[in-house]
Amino acid sequence: MLALSFIRDHPELVREGARRKGETAPVDQILALDAERRRLVGEEERLRSEQRARSAEIGRSARAGAAPPPAVTAELTTLRGRVGELESRRQAADQELDRLLLEVPNVPHPSVPDGVGDADNAVVRRGGVPRAFDFPPRTHYDLGEALGIFDFERAVKIAGSRFALLRGAGARLERALAAFMLDVATRRHGYVEVSPPYIVHRACMVGTANLPKFEADAFHVAEGDRFLIPTAEVPVTNLYRDEILDGDALPIRHVAWTPCWRSEAGAPGLDTRGYIRLHQFSKVELVAFTRPEASLDQLERLVEDAEAVLQALGLAYRVRLMCAGDMGFAQWKKYDLDVWAPGLGRFLEVSSCSCFGDFQARRANIRFRPAPGERPQFLHTLNGSALALPRTLDAVLETYQAADGSIAVPEVLRAYLHGEDRIA
RNA sequence: GGGGAGGUGGCUGAGUGGCCGAAAGCGCCCGCCUGCUAAGCGGGUGACGGGUUUCAAGCUCGUCCGAGGGUUCGAAUCCCUCCCUUCCCGCCA
Numbered sequence: 001m002l003a004l005s006f007i008r009d010h011p012e013l014v015r016e017g018a019r020r021k022g023e024t025a026p027v028d029q030i031l032a033l034d035a036e037r038r039r040l041v042g043e044e045e046r047l048r049s050e051q052r053a054r055s056a057e058i059g060r061s062a063r064a065g066a067a068p069p070p071a072v073t074a075e076l077t078t079l080r081g082r083v084g085e086l087e088s089r090r091q092a093a094d095q096e097l098d099r100l101l102l103e104v105p106n107v108p109h110p111s112v113p114d115g116v117g118d119a120d121n122a123v124v125r126r127g128g129v130p131r132a133f134d135f136p137p138r139t140h141y142d143l144g145e146a147l148g149i150f151d152f153e154r155a156v157k158i159a160g161s162r163f164a165l166l167r168g169a170g171a172r173l174e175r176a177l178a179a180f181m182l183d184v185a186t187r188r189h190g191y192v193e194v195s196p197p198y199i200v201h202r203a204c205m206v207g208t209a210n211l212p213k214f215e216a217d218a219f220h221v222a223e224g225d226r227f228l229i230p231t232a233e234v235p236v237t238n239l240y241r242d243e244i245l246d247g248d249a250l251p252i253r254h255v256a257w258t259p260c261w262r263s264e265a266g267a268p269g270l271d272t273r274g275y276i277r278l279h280q281f282s283k284v285e286l287v288a289f290t291r292p293e294a295s296l297d298q299l300e301r302l303v304e305d306a307e308a309v310l311q312a313l314g315l316a317y318r319v320r321l322m323c324a325g326d327m328g329f330a331q332w333k334k335y336d337l338d339v340w341a342p343g344l345g346r347f348l349e350v351s352s353c354s355c356f357g358d359f360q361a362r363r364a365n366i367r368f369r370p371a372p373g374e375r376p377q378f379l380h381t382l383n384g385s386a387l388a389l390p391r392t393l394d395a396v397l398e399t400y401q402a403a404d405g406s407i408a409v410p411e412v413l414r415a416y417l418h419g420e421d422r423i424a
Numbered sequence: 425g426g427g428g429a430g431g432u433g434g435c436u437g438a439g440u441g442g443c444c445g446a447a448a449g450c451g452c453c454c455g456c457c458u459g460c461u462a463a464g465c466g467g468g469u470g471a472c473g474g475g476u477u478u479c480a481a482g483c484u485c486g487u488c489c490g491a492g493g494g495u496u497c498g499a500a501u502c503c504c505u506c507c508c509u510u511c512c513c514g515c516c517a
Contacts, residue, residue, distance in 0.1 A: 038474065042474060044486080055496095055497050058442080059497090062498095063442075075497085079497090372453065
């Protein structure tokens, strides 16, 4: 969320930021409620101060052996009632203010271009060269079903639509991809691997801003009011919730390979064919915690770290800077990485790398102490996929297919497959 | 699942109704001392919010001792509910 003081001091920036994202922010309501709250706080505290002082007076005379005069205690009882009444009004205002603050979207960074949708996103660079085929390339689902490495029908029998099942070499290939991605992140780029819980408290979902606005996108576990994670971003960002970290410890960079669950409530009819958009998929996720002044540089680095995987796999891709209108609620600045899928003949989004500024840190209360003795302040959070497994697998299948429908295993994955170099 | 113990500041930990935002120690900061480092000596050091202030500092008021409620003129302290940690027993991959 944004700081109340920021909204108070720059209401126009907040309105403008929301407008650029195509959203609305209840700025006027917040300002009015804030004024009301401060009035109540002042009055409450004045009475409370009086109450404390006079009670202390009784305490002092009690130590001297005097009984409290009934008239005074009666008066203080009345005072307690008035304080209580003001307190509950103030609490109601606090609660409503918190609720409204959670609904204010992050303001896009000035370097984020204007725009309303996909067409306005700017391609900042391309990597790799799309492979030239001397035969019509097939889709991953055609290839995969023929090879017996996808079993969509049985997955639907087990769990319903938008679930998939990998078999044999398909399951092994995905595991090899994940292991390779984890090694790139940990050994080459220095991320610390974590294996977090896949079910989290509501507070974690609020911390990363998946709630309260987007509850319909999540799978809710009734037991204990918890949620299946939609991305490792949620448990990993919340690792340091309610903590004050040592400034010397920053940046902290983690990587996690986890399953992700999404209801895909807003996408009926989209990508229903193939191994593209599922209720459950796995993803290798990078998460970083930085000092405020370092976060935008860290974002560039995060993107490069994700690109490194695509480069090593020999896949063609592009990097796009998302326009304001295509950004999420919580993001300050965001890049997408899209891999070229020659069978489908289109790009597939395999990574989304975002910097949140202190938006998540404020919600999750993650702070750091810049130097010993200094006041704690909110740090900046970032995350990005490196990469989503299903679509990366799709791109590998489609890119490395042979005319006979077999798949060449990319060089870098062979060590993870005990030398297997072809899926046939 | 059954029974016991416990949750206090960055950390350890004292505190059973007012003199407690909280002893002591550690850590950290400033100064002194020392050829440097360490040791030693002295002082300081929680978070959040309101007011004051051009900003900051400062001053001032309030809240916070796991969370929420209650009793009381007054609660870290007494009562209730919940959450969590830990130990023993049971069950279990």
